[in-house]
Amino acid sequence: MRKIVEIKNLVKSYGGKDYQTKVLKNINLDIYENDFIAIMGPSGAGKSTLLNMLSTLDKPTRGEIIIDGEDITKVNNKRLSKIRQEKIGFIFQDYNLLDNMTLQDNIALPLSLNGKRSREIIEKTKQMASLFGLSEHLNKYPYQLSGGQKQRGASARALITNPRIIFADEPTGALDSKSSKDLLISLKKANESGNATILMVTHDAYSASYAKQVYMLSDGAIKCRLNHSGERQKFYDEILSLLASMGSEQE
Structure with missing residues (x-):
């Protein structure tokens, strides 16, 4: 399996010479093609x-971050902008949809900015809308959509350019339980169909x-890893158990 992201000895410090x-x-973390990784931990971790x-969006104090074979810690801002545009998709907690554009135009925006042909834009937008259950809502504006529909639209927009990696920052943080489930099912479907490699905080x-x-x-370091090897409910219980044990250790 192809390695998409490689993190090597990454350190981030704040402060001056006397105190950091x-x-x-x-x-250290490797992300391979078609991985779906969740990063968890307490506040301040x-x-x-x-x-x-x-x-x-920020640079490490030291270490390497290699995305698709290129160390992004060693490139200039112009190249970083190109990497963000071509290789990375973002899903934010607050959707970041443009209010004056329809959902269809919001989803298609990255392709439009890249100068793609109209036919390709239309076909790809319909494909992404179908994947995220939004085909009936393409002509609506963000104010006409529920929070869950907005977030699925933002996710479709993130995937439309076929980025090497999707970074999702608390994508369900502002959603109710049903909308969260709908979004997660869609992301899982996109991952399993080979359309998305995902790292979710x-x-x-x-x-x-x-x-x-x-x-x-925890405390700035990776303490452990869990692998999903069975039913989702069982994996959920394993995660809860681990969180409880980590909480006990910190008390």
Whole structure:
């Protein structure tokens, strides 16, 4: 299986010469094609910091982040922008849809910005809308959509350019339980069909149970990993058990 992301000895520190706080401590992680990985951990564990660096929004103190064979810690801002445009898809907690555009135009926006042909844009948009159960809502504006529909639209937009990796930041954080389930089922379907390699940061064990692997981050370091090898409910119970044991250790 092809390696999409390789994280080597990643460290992130804040502070001056006299005093530094290490937020991330020698993180090592490989993400392969068609992986679906969830990163969990308590508040302050370093989840957001890790995601920001993987997303090219921040730089590490030291270490390497290799995306599709290219170390993004060593390239200039122009190249970083190109990598974000061509190789990375983002799913945010607050949707980030443009209010003055229909859902169809929102989903199609990355292709339009890349100068793709109209026929390709229409075909790909319909394909993504079908994958995320949005075919009946393409002509609606964001204010006419539910939170779940908006987030599925944002997810369709993230996948439409066939990026090498999708980074999802608490994608179910603003959704009710039904909308969360609908989104997670759609992401799982996209992953299983080979359309998406996903790294998702979440505090929610239910959301994490849809992933293939769960990494637990604590005090800036990866403490353990769980592999999804059976039914989702069983994996969910395993995640809850691990979270409980980690909580007991910290008390």
